[in-house]
Amino acid sequence: MISDGTLALDPLVVGVILAMTVVTVLTKVGGFWLLRRIEVSERLEAGLSVLPGAIVIAILGPELAAGGPAEWGAAGIVVLVMWRTENILLALCGGIGAVVLFRALG
Amino acid sequence: MTKLDGSDADRDHSESLETPSEGAVDDPQATAVEREPLTFDREDIRAGLLTCLPVAIGVGGYGIAFGMLARQAGLSVAEATLMSATVIAGAAQIVAMELWTDPLPVAAIVLTTLAINLRYSLMGAALGPWFERLSPRQSYGSLLVMADENWALTMRELKSGSGRGAFLLGSGIAIWCCWVGATIIGATAGGVIGDPARYGIDFVLAAVFIALAVELWDGRSTLVPWLVALVTAIVAATFVPGRWYILLGGLAAAAVEVIRYDQ
16 A cells, blocks of 8 residues: 555545546436437526536626735736737636735735 | 638628637637538648647647646656547646545546536537538547637637538647656656746646636627636635536626527
């Protein structure tokens, strides 16, 4: 048994990973599978199409509300860089740099 | 990348004047109409892989963050890598690391994973107009490597009328390689780094979602559903246990959009 935390595979952990895999695979193929069997109206499609963005906002809202000025400022930097450059990597670096800087200042 | 723009003339409902470069991610009207021939070949895979590569490298930054968080949560490098290789769902994996305590709250982890990933079923359904013309092996196989980023790129690609059926697979392969590789790097380094807050690593998840939101912004029509999602999520986060506020916020926005559709 290797116990240095590099190659260890705990049976329970592997079990949880497999369970996460199963539910994730079900979500990935489930919507497509279901759609081939039921008719989806344009109205419902319009509702479904806002979901990804809305879920992103639903994750962000409480997270930013729990943060402080450093996180809000850094969030603004991410928006600005992303809006101007459309480069995720650049936006991430800008945001992380900004949060480290603002926290050090604060 | 050439865009064949001939096939999307009849959009009755939308007021959006979209440019090809932005906002083409979620236009429900465009999905039902196109019937261009669909291919599924090596060239599609190549196109998807190359188009997605810059984005996949960005995802890699996220994978490094996941690897570090996983090590801090007590997973081994092998376990973190196994999770990235099989689950392939960044947000859910990072949230799982927040929930990862001893003893393992197995039900909470699995249900939260389901809740966060439920969006994939909608994203998969959105690919339906094209994917139902592929063989089950091609379509279901491609869906296994679907993530937010390559889904968005694939929707844009297919809506442009290129007919590249294997674009999702190719772009997913790029994401998978970067995601798993970055997890290994992050997990290996994560054993060394002490306090993630000091390096701003704890802000990575938020930063990724902010960047995604900027990309998903589709003009003023997005404003109302997003406000609904925001308010619902903040209220639900204080009253509902766990991470269910994420799903509630999304569903509330979708419900409002369904009601608003005629107006």
